[in-house]
Amino acid sequence: MSIPRTRILGTGRYLPEEVVGNEVLAQRLDTTDVWIQEHTGIERRHVAAKGQVTSDMAAAASRAALEAAGLTPADLDMIIVATTSGDSPMPATAVNVQQKIGADLIPSFDLAASFAGFLYALTVADQFISAGTYGTILVVGADMMTRLVNPDDRATAPLFGDGAGAVVLGPAQSDGRGILSARIHADGALGDLLKVPAGGSAEPLSAEALAANRHRLQMKGRELFQVSVKHLTSYSMQALKAAGLTSAELDWVIPHQANRNIVNLISQRLGYPRHKFVEDLAETGNTGAASIPIALDGAVRDGRVQRGQTVLMCALGAGVTWGAAMVRM
């Protein structure tokens, strides 16, 4: 079995107060509560208040993670925020988080790997800690997806919610707890499956782009569904193997929370029991890069995931990017 060099010291999450149920969306979109539940498993989602920004959510989740770790912002050596719906194109959302939580003048940067961003950030942080360059790193997944979707598009608007999740990482001890394996991947040939066409150098914002909603998220849902099932199944198996574990030694799977039907198929194909999958998407919808750390924190705080247990996390998002990590908590 692999020897961990980085450990999760604490977890935290933040979900905005306002909750919007499917039936509310069904009042203005050509959809129904039944359709959304049957095709996704989502029942409601949290929606950020007017004036609230991504770094507000990230800072709240970070404070909770620091408290759980028994640390203060002064203990941090680096902040990485995984997001694709940050406060603004510049500066990075991470520097706003640094200010809001009152951290020192530590390196703070964003990582844009869509819904796989949290696993990408975890992998990057693991390298710094393993190398001994930095001791304590805050990794946050935060996305305000409701500001990125077209609220009038029934194919995407019901799928997403807002939120943030965070972990504080530090050096592992010799008790076997920590990151056992973490692998990240990308296939740019599938960049068209999920994208926001306008707002960058390819298509700067213009009146035409705004009128055509090209600054909003566009998704080829069916194709994304298929590639998610395929990659998340196969790379989860690889993460397990890389950690030197068998599925009998696996306690929990925390998949990216996009669609219950994707989770059902991964469970079937892995031959791993469905009740061992942590799932909170009925309450949150797809919260982008925040999805895994939100689910992880929920399962830690309600006592499902316990100290010493093994957790497999896997996610796939725009790019497409994907990753899988095995952690002993």
Ligand SMILES: CC(C)(COP(=O)(O)OP(=O)(O)OC[C@H]1O[C@@H](n2cnc3c(N)ncnc32)[C@H](O)[C@@H]1OP(=O)(O)O)[C@@H](O)C(=O)NCCC(=O)NCCS
């Ligand atoms: C988008 C998604 C929910 C669609 O569910 P699905 O079961 O695959 O639905 P189908 O593609 O079979 O059906 C789509 C049909 O439903 C319609 N539809 C889409 N959204 C709808 C809604 N909210 N209400 C009613 N009908 C809807 C479409 O117009 C389409 O109609 P058509 O067949 O007449 O063209 C699903 O494919 C999905 O979750 N995809 C990927 C999700 C994701 O974010 N992955 C991220 C990485 S894990």
